[in-house]
Amino acid sequence: MMKGLKKWRLFSLLAVMTVFLSACGEDYISTLKPAGAVGKEQLNLLLFSITIMALVVIVVSFLYLYAFVKFRRSKQGENHMPKQVEGSHTLEVIWTVIPIILLLILAVPTLISTYKLADVKAMDEVDEEGNKSALTVNVTAKLYWWEFEYPEQGIVTAQELVVPTGEKVYFNLKAADVKHSFWIPSIGGKMDTNVENVNKFYLQFDKESKDLEEGVFFGKCAELCGPSHALMDFKVKTLAPEEFENWVASMQATEGQTASADSADLGEATFANSCLACHAVSGVGASGAMGPNLTTFGDRNRVAGVLEHNKESLEKWITDPESVKPGNLMTGKYGELSEEEISAVADYIMSLSVEE
Ligand code: CUA
Helix, strand or coil, X not given: CHHHHHHHHHHHHHHHHHHHHHHHHCCCCCCCCCCCHHHHHHHHHHHHHHHHHHHHHHHHHHHHHHHHHHCCHHHHCCCCCCCCCCCCHHHHHHHHHHHHHXXXXXXXXXXXXXXXXXXXXXXXXXXXXXXXXXXXXXXXXXXXXXXXXXXXXXXXXXXXXXXXXXXXXXXXXXXXXXXXXXXXXXCEEEEEECCCCCEEEEEECCCCHHHXXXXXXXXXXXXXXXXXXXXXXXXXXXXXXXXXXXXXXXXXXXXXXXXXXXXXXHHHHHHHHHCCCCCCCCCECCCCCCCCCCCCHHHCCEECCCEECCHHHHHHHHHCHHHHCCCCCCCCCCCCCCHHHHHHHHHHHHCCCCCC
């Protein structure tokens, strides 16, 4: 009876795990379904190492079972004394040399990939006109949001990284406050963002995100950075090169855009009085703002990185950011707003967009 029950418990546990783990295979967030050359190379390394390790497990298990069955006392007789191999040089050499060979087989492709993926020389290359030939994005991680600056294009955005497909995109990674880690699971491995130095690497985005379930890849902070670490999400929109050029042009066209405190629109006026000191509404600029740039807010996929993208979520966030992201730096930075002002300012922020 008990045994039967235990078996069913195991089955239900497996069933629950199937439900939970099934989301791990989604192509917008899974390392196992890479959508770029870097992720593919890293997955191949992973599979290669697992294959070697699995072979070792299989061979050792087989030898163990073989010895276990073949040399049973019932088969060998009570008085059988096996051959004594203590201190055998041959065996010592065999089980020292085989692991060394396996480690060498693992080390060669791992080292080649490590050096290849860390090669950021192309970041400094320029074409005949002196323009940088590769796209570089400066990423700054902040408690608990992400800023993306495109120095060559003179634009800056936040929370949603926009990149072209089919080319290497180079990243300068740093943190403004504490250590974070920049990770887009389906595109490539993570890299720390530090306060004291700039880490560099490149990624390649080979799939347009518009075909994905939510139209974006998911990015995460992968370094425990405070109470809202698990909520420090960002999204990645990958566009065909010509669409990316259009996006850059519409971002550049927002130069000088601002909110006026004298506006007849209550939302804009409220924004100018309470939000503009920290949040820019023009995409032209450099990194270093207090709060996320909101120029593309209406085009984004989430509110505050985690909430569903609608006015209701935005009102919730403005009313009480602490309840959404504990420890965030927006809480208490602006005076009490009336319900009418919150509704109006939410409408205004949702209307900010550079995409048609
Ligand atoms: Cu930032 Cu975890």
